[in-house]
Amino acid sequence: MTHKLTSKFIEAQKPDPSKRLEFRDGLMPGLVLRVSKKGTKTFCLHKRVKGKMRRLTIGRFGVLTLSEARERVRQILYEIETGRFEDHTGIEVDKKPTLGDAIPEYIEKYAKIHNRDWQRKEARLGKFTGLLGKRIDEIKRADVVKACDKIQETAPVSTNRALAHLKHLMGWYVERGEIDASPISGMKPPFKEQSRERVLSDDELGALWAACETEGYPFGDCMKLLILSGQRRAEVAEMRWSELDLEKRLWTLPSQRAKNGKQHTVPITDDMLDVLRKVPRFLNSDFVFTTTGKSPISGFGRLKERLDRAMPEGTEPWINHDLRRTMSTNMAQLGVPQPVTEALLNHKTGVVSGVAAIYNVYSYADEKREALGAWSKHVMKLVRSENDAIKTEIAKASN
Incomplete structure (x- = not known):
């Protein structure tokens, strides 16, 4: 949400144990205040750099004042616009994997260990072709709904299986602390399946x-x-x-x-x-x-x-x-x-x-x-x- 940040407003924010909170500054473009589940308050800059969305950690509130954070963001924005910004400038770059990167990691570190049919799971996750280049923390429920609609055109039942696997992948990354919440938690299967009753004569x-x-x-x-x-x-x-x-x-x-x-x-x-x-x-x-x-x-x-x-x-x-x-x-x-x-x-x-x-x-x-x-x-x-x-x-x- 967007809010004109003030020191009083920042000090008054309480943590939410279920998710991380983010407040966009209405005065300085790209400046975001993050409040972790444990209450840590951090200034960040959300800005697209060379075609890729980056989340740059500026510093913690208390170590940096609000005015200092705004000034640091102003300097970084100037460096980006003038082409002099580099990733390694002492600023922490918060990079999240794309779904295309996340699937192999999930398969290697979880599925191969716990699932005998991990290859089938990998194949079904690969059906989300339109989302493979998207960062997992940027995937929205609407994105998944559109992807499921595409899969359902040719393989209705596979849509339900693919969605179930994606739900588990997202939940796994939540448990690892990579993302705060799954955008598809509680999402119902798009295709209503009928239980099979076929018995051979x-x-x-x-x-x-x-x-x-x-x-x-x-x-x-x-x-x-x-x-x-x-x-x-x-x-x-x-x-x-x-x-x-x-x-x-x-x-x-x-x-x-x-x-x-x-x-x-x-x-x-x-x-x-x-x-x-x-x-x-x-x-x-x-x-x-x-x-x-x-x-x-x-x-x-x-x-x-x-x-x-x-x-x-x-x-x-x-x-x-x-x-x-x-x-x-x-x-x-x-x-x-x-x-x-x-x-x-x-x-x-x-x-x-x-x-x-x-x-x-x-x-x-x-x-x-x-x-x-x-x-x-x-x-x-x-x-x-x-x-x-x-x-x-x-x-x-x-x-």
Whole structure:
């Protein structure tokens, strides 16, 4: 806010514990009084120098009088206008990073440490192309709204994800003291999402398995385990041999690879074991599904296109994550208790919550194995039906 500064006015200002206060002098252009959260009062100069907005710290009130601060600002403005101003003149230059600079720092110092899918987060933050050259302390809510409108034109759901990541980035910089407050705190997602309800039918599931048979290793076998285990795509695609105990029939997913950050155990059924035993092993590689031996498989977008072409005509759009819902839905029909299903999916739904969730360490080991066995039996029944249908079609064609 702009106010004609006086010594009496400055002395009367009280700190706001929630944010830093700034008062622009109505008499001397560019002179700003800052009052920190703790009450420190500092004179600054806000001025664009060589096309870049600079915040120059002049000195603290008490050490400098108001008249001395105005005189110092007048001298600096004269130096800027005459082209004799240099950054290193004994005046502290308060430089804040642009969003383009802030994103790599945030990814390196926070996301890579705490987020398994940090690359996706980095990609979504990069969608704010119009804000990358703007200083993070100069970004306004209106700027973010316009940027979200631009993203929403081509990727509505991604807009919500990108905004959520930007909110966290801004909050992280607030915690580090780089900015006083986030301009988008409390900003609601611009796109109203509808929860997915897609469940693959028995015919679709049988056709999908047949398509996976055609694909073979590595993608086809990976998708088979995705169907049989009900785990997340990344968790299956990045599976390691060191996580598998084939003798005890157990897959132990470490906490650093699990989405919720908790170690998870998945029973290995006979049909899952049959898939794993046929998988080729790369020399000196721990990855189960790989084409190089050095990294897990990728390129699921192209795989999805091939699988879609193999599905029955009229099949509604589906995504890999729908396979988890399909398993969950069928397990309910098979009489599996919901807590057991949730334990298998390693997914929190509020069935067990609060203090009870903290102390509910029972892993449902036997129940999970029995439930996954029932699901595997159901899938194999569909596979046999699909194979019989294919044989019938072949016989008809030969006659």
